[in-house]
Amino acid sequence: MTRPGRSQLFTNGTIWTGVGGPDYSALLVVDGLIAALGDDAVSEAGELAEVVDLADGFLMPSFGDGHAHPIFGGLEGFGPNIRHCTDVDGIIAEVRRYANQHPEKEWILGASYDGSLAAGGLFDARWLDEAVSDRPVVLRAWDYHTVWCNSKALELAGIDADTPEPELGEIPRRDDGAPLGVLREWGAIDLMNAVNPGHDFEDRVDALTRAGEHFASLGVTWVQDAWVEPSDIDVYLAAASRGLLAARFNLALLADPRHFPASLPGMIAAREKVEALGHPHLTAHSVKFFADGVIENETGALLQPYCSGLHDHGMLVWEPEHLAESVQLVDAAGFQAHIHAIGDAAVRIALDAIEHAASINGPSVNRPAIAHVQLAATKDLARFAELGVVPVMQPLWAQLDALMTVLTMPRLGKERAEHQYRMRTLTNNGATIAFGSDWPCSSANPLDGISVGVSRMTIDGEPVGGWTPDERLDLVTALTAYTSGVASLALTGRTNDVWGTITPGSSADMIWLTADPRTRPPLEIPEIGLQATYLAGSSTFMSVTHME
Numbered sequence: 001m002t003r004p005g006r007s008q009l010f011t012n013g014t015i016w017t018g019v020g021g022p023d024y025s026a027l028l029v030v031d032g033l034i035a036a037l038g039d040d041a042v043s044e045a046g047e048l049a050e051v052v053d054l055a056d057g058f059l060m061p062s063f064g065d066g067h068a069h070p071i072f073g074g075l076e077g078f079g080p081n082i083r084h085c086t087d088v089d090g091i092i093a094e095v096r097r098y099a100n101q102h103p104e105k106e107w108i109l110g111a112s113y114d115g116s117l118a119a120g121g122l123f124d125a126r127w128l129d130e131a132v133s134d135r136p137v138v139l140r141a142w143d144y145h146t147v148w149c150n151s152k153a154l155e156l157a158g159i160d161a162d163t164p165e166p167e168l169g170e171i172p173r174r175d176d177g178a179p180l181g182v183l184r185e186w187g188a189i190d191l192m193n194a195v196n197p198g199h200d201f202e203d204r205v206d207a208l209t210r211a212g213e214h215f216a217s218l219g220v221t222w223v224q225d226a227w228v229e230p231s232d233i234d235v236y237l238a239a240a241s242r243g244l245l246a247a248r249f250n251l252a253l254l255a256d257p258r259h260f261p262a263s264l265p266g267m268i269a270a271r272e273k274v275e276a277l278g279h280p281h282l283t284a285h286s287v288k289f290f291a292d293g294v295i296e297n298e299t300g301a302l303l304q305p306y307c308s309g310l311h312d313h314g315m316l317v318w319e320p321e322h323l324a325e326s327v328q329l330v331d332a333a334g335f336q337a338h339i340h341a342i343g344d345a346a347v348r349i350a351l352d353a354i355e356h357a358a359s360i361n362g363p364s365v366n367r368p369a370i371a372h373v374q375l376a377a378t379k380d381l382a383r384f385a386e387l388g389v390v391p392v393m394q395p396l397w398a399q400l401d402a403l404m405t406v407l408t409m410p411r412l413g414k415e416r417a418e419h420q421y422r423m424r425t426l427t428n429n430g431a432t433i434a435f436g437s438d439w440p441c442s443s444a445n446p447l448d449g450i451s452v453g454v455s456r457m458t459i460d461g462e463p464v465g466g467w468t469p470d471e472r473l474d475l476v477t478a479l480t481a482y483t484s485g486v487a488s489l490a491l492t493g494r495t496n497d498v499w500g501t502i503t504p505g506s507s508a509d510m511i512w513l514t515a516d517p518r519t520r521p522p523l524e525i526p527e528i529g530l531q532a533t534y535l536a537g538s539s540t541f542m543s544v545t546h547m548e
């Protein structure tokens with residue numbers, strides 16, 4: 001907490017306010033709020049002000065992450081370390097090592113593996129049996145829409161050749177009908193969750209704490225947790241009341257079509273519990289909907305069929321009318337709808353649902369958001385600005401990496417593949433874009449995302465000139481999407497919580513970088529160092545070099 005009467009004068013650097021207009025070279029923060037800029041800052045700073053010498057560095061609003069999964073991300077440190085495995089054998093070896101080292105674990109739970117390492121994302125339970133056959137093993141894939149289990153886990157969950165195809169899920173099978181080992185989407189994953197005890201409470205509090213520290217170390221001070229189950233609420237409340245949250249978090253409570261609207265009163269009660277705690281780092285004002293799945297699983301919902309023809313148009317998780325009624329109900333209850341929509345059919349029903357809500361409730365003050373927007377019909381791209389919908393996009397995904405070339409492009413075909421992640425078109429149409437990482441699905445480092453958002457090249461500079469270069473953003477738009485763009489989702493009325501720009505009266509949520517990203521080639525942006533992260537004027541991260 002910031003000491004009352006504390007004054008900090010930041011000098012000797014470039015200060016970018018994030019609102020256009022000139023840069024400044026001095027900034028005064030009083031009691032955690034931006035007090036003055038430029039000459040005013042110097043003249044108003046009293047003799048007792050602490051002086052922070054920026055050493056020719058760059059001070060800007062801190063980043064927000066408009067879509068992430070902090071507890072999942074933190075938990076990746078609590079199981080076999082499979083994220084960086086580059087082949088199936090590597091995963092199996094790591095699972096074996098972990099299981100041998102942890103004979104006390106009744107379940108081996110891990111995340112997250114690269115789903116492109118097996119053709120079609122089809123991983124076999126028997127491969128895991130080679131590592132561990134006497135205890136259940138459940139691994140999540142990078143997309144978090146898929147799990148890979150060993151035979152013991154399938155047996156404990158009672159999933160066999162006689163198990164019918166679940167609603168809203170898929171069980172890939174062998175020729176004889178026995179399950180292969182992969183479960184897709186939660187209609188199938190829930191069969192496993194019914195017997196899988198998951199991680200214990202204190203591990204999850206620990207995971208969330210580590211996640212907050214991870215975000216702080218990347219310059220992020222506000223995080224949208226985009227998938228909160230009822231059992232997560234107490235994890236957040238415990239971490240907040242113990243003072244463990246190194247960033248602000250807003251919770252999006254998951255709405256499951258099988259239990260909605262019956263689950264709405266529970267969501268309102270959860271929000272009341274969070275509000276009753278009154279912690280400045282915690283809010284719960286959003287509700288998460290999954291309109292569809294993901295392209296790589298052929299569960300993303302498309303207007304035209306997949307190239308493989310296997311599953312035709314993919315999977316809509318909600319009937320369009322049910323989604324529309326539900327979005328209207330949560331908006332009327334004062335929640336922000338945060339709708340996952342990957343395919344163009346899902347984006348359309350999400351926009352339709354928000355339009356329906358507005359036709360009954362009036363234009364929403366809750367800043368509805370649609371996350372991912374991987375593929376959208378051109379005429380739907382204009383509706384974001386018209387309806388005041390914030391597209392929450394993952395700039396890091398707009399590149400020709402293996403995920404794109406191995407899993408996505410063959411499913412969409414060339415023409416549709418080139419219509420993905422149309423960020424420039426959305427901003428040209430007047431939409432306010434917010435960026436998010438979807439960590440741990442991809443890197444939580446905003447500088448990695450910004451580099452791709454402005455170049456649409458891989459870190460190796462491929463392809464030269466960028467993939468679908470018309471959709472590259474200029475750097476200031478990309479920085480804005482990761483700062484005030486995300487802040488537009490934060491919706492809070494509390495004055496100390498207004499952040500996202502460096503303007504007098506707003507919270508001093510800021511980062512100090514070693515260099516001005518506007519002066520660097522896009523591919524060098526990830527190399528810029530972070531010296532410090534400030535939340536309401538207090539540092540939540542300091543680089544080692546700075547502390548020396």
Ligand SMILES: [Zn+2]
Nearest residue numbers: 067068226438
């Ligand atoms: Zn997500």
